[in-house]
C-alpha cells in the first residue's frame with residue numbers, strides 16, 4: 001500500500017499509546033518488525049506555545065523511520081500551525097490526527113473522539129493540517145460515538161475528501177471505551193467505501209489475529225496497541241507466545257534503549273512503567289518485578305535483568 005510516497009506492504013503498525021510509545025519503545029518495536037510506529041498523542045497547543053514537555057514527546061532518530069507523529073486538538077488554525085511546526089522541526093514521515101481518544105480531559109476540549117460528533121469541524125481540521133504539511137496526513141478514529149450512531153463509513157469518506165492519505169479505524173465506539181467487542185464489519189465497510197488505505201485496529205492479540213483481520217476485512221494493514229506492551233515480538237511474523245528467555249531478552253534491549261535516549265533521572269521510572277508488562281504471567285515474574293522495583297540505578301537494573309536471563313529455569 002502507499003501512503004503517498006511511503007510504501008508499506010500489509011503493515012503491522014504500533015498504535016499510539018500515551019505514556020508508552022516513546023522513542024525507546026518505538027525503536028524496539030521497529031527492531032522486532034513493526035513496519036511503522038506512532039508517537040504518543042501530542043498537544044497542538046503545546047507545540048504552538050513551544051512547550052518543552054511537548055517537544056520532549058517528539059524525540060526521534062533516523063533509525064526509527066518511518067514514524068508517524070500524532071497531534072490532538074480541536075481548533076483548525078492551531079492544528080494547522082502545529083502541523084507546520086512539526087514539519088519544520090521534527091523528522092516525521094506522516095502526521096496523524098487523533099479523532100478517537102475517549103478520555104474525558106480530551107473530549108471536554110472538543111478533541112479526540114468528540115470530533116466524531118462534529119464532522120464539519122473534523123473536516124476543517126484535516127484540511128488545515130493537510131494544507132500546512134509536507135508529509136502525508138492520516139486520521140485515526142472509532143466506529144462511531146455509540147452503537148446508535150455508527151458513522152465510521154461517512155467519517156472515512158469525509159476524511160478522504162478533506163485530503164487524508166490513510167485512515168485507521170479502532171472498531172469500537174466512544175461508549176465502549178477500551179472494552180467490548182471489536183466489530184470487524186465496520187472495518188470491512190470502511191475499506192469498501194474509500195480508496196485510501198485503511199488500517200484495522202482493536203484487540204489484535206497475536207500476529208495471527210492481525211493476518212486474520214487483513215484477510216477477513218480486506219483492510220490494508222493492522223495496528224496493535226496493548227498487546228505489544230511487554231511483547232514487541234508480536235510484530236515478528238509466525239510469532240508464538242514468547243518464552244521467558246525471549247521476554248527477558250526484549251526487556252534487556254528495551255532497558256538499553258531507554259538508557260540511550262533518556263536522561264539518567266528518568267530511566268528508572270520509564271523502566272518500571274514497562275517492566276511489569278514483560279513479566280506478566282511469567283512463572284516467578286512477580287519476584288523479578290519486585291527486584292527491579294528495588295533497583296536504585298541503571299547498572300543495578302541491567303545486572304538484575306542479566307542475572308535472571310542467565311538463570312536456568314526448571
Ligand SMILES: Cc1cc2nc3c(=O)[nH]c(=O)nc-3n(C[C@H](O)[C@H](O)[C@H](O)COP(=O)(O)O)c2cc1C
Pocket residue numbers: 015016017018019039040041070098099100101140170178201202203204223224225226227
Ligand atoms: C494506555 C493507552 C494509551 C493510548 N493512547 C492513545 C493515543 O495517544 N492516541 C490514540 O489515538 N490512541 C491511543 N490509545 C488507543 C490505542 O491506540 C488503540 O486504538 C486501542 O488501544 C485499541 O487497540 P488495542 O486493542 O490493540 O490496544 C491508547 C490506548 C491505551 C490503552
